[in-house]
Amino acid sequence: MVRRFDLTGADGVRLAAWEFADPPKGPGDDGTEPAPGVLLLHGLMGRAGHWATTARWLSERQRAVALDQRGHGHSDKPSDGxxxxxxxxxxxxxxxxxxxLAPVTLIGHSMGALTAWQLAAERPDLVRALVISDMRASALGAASQREWESWFRTWPVPFATLADVRKWFGEDDPRVERPNPARGEFFAEVMTESPDGWRPVFSPQQMLAARETWVHDAHWDTLAQVRCPTLVVRGLDGELGRAEAQEMVRVLPHGQYAEVPDAGHYIHYDRPDAWRTAVEPFLESTTP
Structure with a gap:
């Protein structure tokens, strides 16, 4: 059963969170103690629903909740941030x-991973373990932000149909090197129907505003402050290079490394079975 929770974030922003399966009974003879918690954080332009498959298998042993972050999904999108x-x-x-959920296992993808490790460094009392999926610690720089601004301008919005969304992001998008149906499906999930066609549920301007706050800086110092066990996961064809991923593991006091073959940036969505194989042993070793 899917459950939605309405939460209050910073500055009173309303946040939507989702459980995609019933959590297991907690420890103890009567099952009254809560099961260990997991919070799943999507990346820029993502939504909680992208974690549905992961959340369902996590819920076999833990209470897994996925958050629509501000500006995304069903959460508030304040015009002034x-x-x-x-x-x-x-x-x-x-x-x-x-x-x-505390102490929680945080699983974050891309921007959500950065949020996860910054929270783990700032509030170690809340976090038991951490999974970082395809997020770099190095600065991306101003050129990267300009590329994103140009990319948003290439979107043929509004899309006439969801099939057009899938085709464009999976095949025709200038960022696609070879056809990727999973990528097309990923973006189809963040579209909503309007009178003139299909448009993203988020504001590209707000996405650029969110990105502007972290692409110019490196985040190695914060990473080094993370004291809990941490798994760094990269897709072989993703955005996090092997050398940087291994350096992140070296910087982390309790870092581990996993690599998913034939996966791009959206590892958990591209290759859900291989993603589970990569992260499940770590989660089993860090979950009471």
Missing amino acids: PYTREAYVADAAAAIEQLG
């Missing part, structure tokens, strides 16, 4: 506390 790192980290902390 803020879309800062501080706001995203505070939202995640608020979700953990209001849902009673």
